[in-house]
Amino acid sequence: MNESTRKPRVAVVFGGRSDEHGISCVTAGSVLAAIDREKYDVVPVGITRDGRWVLEADEPAELAIRDNAFPSVDEDRAAVSLERIAGATDLVVTEPSSPPRTLGEVDVVFPLLHGPWGEDGTIQGMLELAGVRYVGAGVLASAVSMDKAYMKVVLAAAGLPVLPSFTVTERDWSRDQAGVRERAEALGFPLFVKPARGGSSYGISKVHDAGELDDAIAEAHRHDPKALVEAAALAGREVECGVLGSLHGGDPETSVPGEIRIGGGHEFYDLEAKYLPGQETELDIPADLPEDVVVQLRELAARAFEAVGGEGLARVDFFVMPDGSVVINELNTMPGFTPTSMYPELWKATGLPYPELVDRLLQLALNRGTGLR
Template identity: 70%
Template structure:
């Protein structure tokens, strides 16, 4: 169990909001952090913003949500790597923050009660940060080490979900080593899946590095692009004609699991799929139906499958489960996100708002869940 005692009743809970990171989703993590920093109740929480720069340095960031907003693909926010460095150090009572600046002695900021890790992608959402926090003995929001790692790796996630009896799209993995040694064999192995095919970095997100291939030449280009982001690439059957629908999952304070109303993403115009611009930049070609227009029995079944996927992977706190509703009526689990985006356009908070849990209360729920849960094996 966590050795950190937590705040006393007359103290504000000290929350370290960690964002940025080394992955290609650095900017989206910053945007998520800006939204959460705005929503946190400062009468209840003492907030310490910690940025992880693209090169991996930890810094004490400014508590300035406006700087973390996104306006265009050319103006993405980033952690200011020039700010004072910060480390999380083990103390007698738990884990504390130490700030280091050139020509100044280190100064302590005091113990941290809970960490809110708002990192997306590898080196943050994949169990690496969670493992460090476990070693430091500090509570944190969201899934533990194994659930984070499995959910981040789409290939292993499919294995776990399929073993639990959940429906997934057929797929193959192509590695950088295989591509470098015998790309023809790799192409010949995956092509029987049938075109069109989707190609994804196995451990990516925010639609970065994803491509759709309609023939062998397109498949080659898509694999090479995905390999620029991850040495492990997932090639899977395209769910042609499917509706993309998502469902939020949230733990309740009594240990149960709740699901939100499902929501649908509809893409038109020049977007062949839900790419980066469609996700994060407001425009006329993206429409979100919250809640999704579904028959009651389909919505009910989707919520049941979302809860099953959450349990199968061993998630905690929260997750967003993405589905394909195929033209023949079948539901297929596309993927599971253990730290879904909290940007103004993000589906997770929208779905919970439509389910009766507003943004600020949602963030508060996540922190309360983390505070009542210890660290260690669970």
Template identity: 65%
Template sequence: MDATTAPAPVPAPLPEGRPRVAVVFGGRSGEHGISCATAGGVLAAIDRERYDVVPVGITRTGRWVLVEDEPERWRITDGRLPEVTDAHGAEVLLPRSTEDTELTVVRAGAVPSVLGRVDVVLPLLHGPYGEDGTLQGMLDLAGVRYVGAGVLASAVGMDKHYMKLVLAGQGIPVAPYTVLRPGAWERDPAPWTAAVEALGLPVFVKPARAGSSLGISRVDDLADLPAAVAAAQEHDPKVLVEAGVQGREVECAVLGGRDGAQPRTSLPGEIVVLDPEHAFYDFEAKYLDEDGVALSCPADLPQDVIERVRDLAARTFEAIGCEGLARVDTFVTEGGDVVVNEINTMPGFTPYSMYPRMWEATGLAYPDLIDELLQLALARGTGLR
């Protein structure tokens, strides 16, 4: 059967009454704590008159557990990141087929109990084993709706190497880079050192498949390259080395369009690192040092540059086949050129994160943004689309 005669997928029926949302967070990646903090913000803001909410945490070992529906429990407190642990006890079993959309809870020494149907999953996981298409694939297998990008877009967005290949193939400007594949550096670092030197210093050494600036180093001297590679490999055996771009760090939030319409873009925001202790917008600057950075939204840019950022953000979103939401990070050079740094298919989502702050500045409040994302997911059919 060829593509012209293949039947279109049949969308699952929309739920009646108040939809039940499984808010899933935590996970096995190094961004576990940030995922929990994101969940704290969402649990506090989601409209309980419109949605039934079931918070489900994933421990660092991958166990799914029923957790407290207490937003304050999942905040960053005194620099300490929250965590999902086995102490929560009750294990959650996922739907087993497209005909079974119920969650089952298993408690030690007790008969398994049915928690109820799930109409949509809000997967607030960052990094591998959640943001990279793995969770999305599992939900697709079970025929469960979810917020955000599908399998392919999630995987491409997570892997900075393939993200750059896809974007460059669509004519979207990206910074020059080289990729250190697993084992290649250990076999012979000389050709890779030469490739990095050819990029020009400084360079940024990054895990290819990680977020929240984990494992990233700025290298101004080639003597520091081995240590930077080792730091990145703590998070991912594949390492991306990117030429430094002289420019302002400007981000733009993207929201999927309704009923097949074009994606919507926010006013751009700019990150300014104030504390000289931070060589760039690293993990500590993002989450643990509120006074070390300034987040300016909307960014103070000429109107034509603002439009260029928004246009590139929408094109980037469409280039990888993204759905729901994404944050597109760019560099704006002194001459007004815009270079795409990366796309995040599940950006940080606390009330203070750049993604909701940019929408707030554009006129869409945090609770309304969450509602819009859930409505987009509920209106989206399951299966191929």
């Protein structure tokens, strides 16, 4: 096949160094199974927990949760790297006792990485330097959206509603614990303490009273030296909305909103409620909401996406309060992406099935250059 007729080569990159390594692997299994192999040449690339890049097996079924255990990248596989060769960026495989071999030019990377060192602008910056197109948000939008504290600053500056909060670094905590406790009391209990740059509910605690605050901050700092202390949205309904970039450069599109109803004794949408079977968590898609609230949610989702400079995709999470008011909880630039995750389910209900959603994201990336835009 000559260069003009060959299929675009997609490097599906997953795993990574963050706490969400296993969740990233599950997401990759779903995407690998859904990509149209008649249309794309696919190369799975895993990033181990210590940050090494390896050429993974193209076996989506192996990247599934089994017995409540998450999969991980095979650390024993051949190393792989991106190298600029003759004006193109190729995938080069290196194995012991063998000369390096190239897999050919990479046309687009699908970075299915959650959390720091992947969803936070780091890999996006590397791909920009390498001149490789990629799915999803750019460097700034990824970095801002990963850091919940800065995300709130940006959204509030754009006139969007967010919950009151403050940050506590390890330095803050070591220097002035009494001051932190006083600020938390001012927010009121219950409240939430979470890693500022985490996801999938790792390290999050619901703090019912002052006696639980110290342990909650210690748990958040175990995952991130920067913690966020945030007011609780009492009686708020958890509603999410998907955003998708336009292929033709128009306004971003939004999905129907969906509501998460948590069962199984969970006080909030924690890791088990999100990912493990038998947790009695239900998704209502579309959410049972008044039409004016639905319109408001979709408008706010698009505004939040544009406020952070989003590209490709995002899921915007809201609380709908008993009086009908809406606040934004957060914006995720690489949301959970298995066929049963909220983001794909929202688009399925809006008329875009999972395989078509994957293709749409790849086409958005292929039609977008790297560099300033």
